Amino acid sequence: MLRRIAGTCGLKLLWWRHAGQVWRVLLMRRGAAVLTVAMVGAAALWLTGTNTAPQSALPDPIAAARLTGKPVLVEFGAGSCAACREMKGVLADLQTSHGDRMVIVDIDFGTPEGRMVLRKYAMQAIPTQLFYTADGAEAGRHLGAIPADQILARLGLADG
Structure with missing residues (x-):
């Protein structure tokens, strides 16, 4: 036409x-x-x-997660990265224990969609985590593997 x-x-x-x-x-x-x-x-x-x-x-899964009213953990990683594979276990544990109180978004750098989101959020290395408060404001970033208790503390979900 x-x-x-x-x-x-x-x-x-x-x-x-x-x-x-x-x-x-x-x-x-x-x-x-x-x-x-x-x-x-x-x-x-x-x-x-x-x-x-x-x-x-393509839709932005991070923007959608920030609108849920729950704290958000975004994990940027890839299957070819050892530290990223370590984080997969941490994310699975967090989903099981705190999945009702937080949103976890796992962005795989190995996919075209993941690379697009990686560029949009200016990620320089993987694994990198982004932390968002319940109102959608960025609360910080972390480079490398991080234990579940530190993730929960950054999101304000630590027990105790």
Whole structure:
């Protein structure tokens, strides 16, 4: 459809991938750029004819967790990282013991969605944990493996 509109106006339509998943559309008229539009989400799906959403259209699990009214622990890691695998056990224990009082978000750097979230939150290394209060404010960050009792203390959930 966009190609048909461009043709009726005497414009040449060009599109290309930019930064992995964002599509840039450039309408040209006699060699001069007329309009540049960044297209994401459904428009990019329409252009490519694929069933995979661009990374910028994916939901942000951290933002959703911060709206729950519970303290949030976000773990950035990967299956290829020994300290990250150690944290998987800590997260499982916390989910069992305190899952009703907190939200745990595990972001895997090994997936395209995980890499997008990793970049959005400016993570420099893994494993890294982000701590959010019940009202959604960031309470701190930690780099490396961390014991469950320290996590609970940072989230204000320590017993005693």
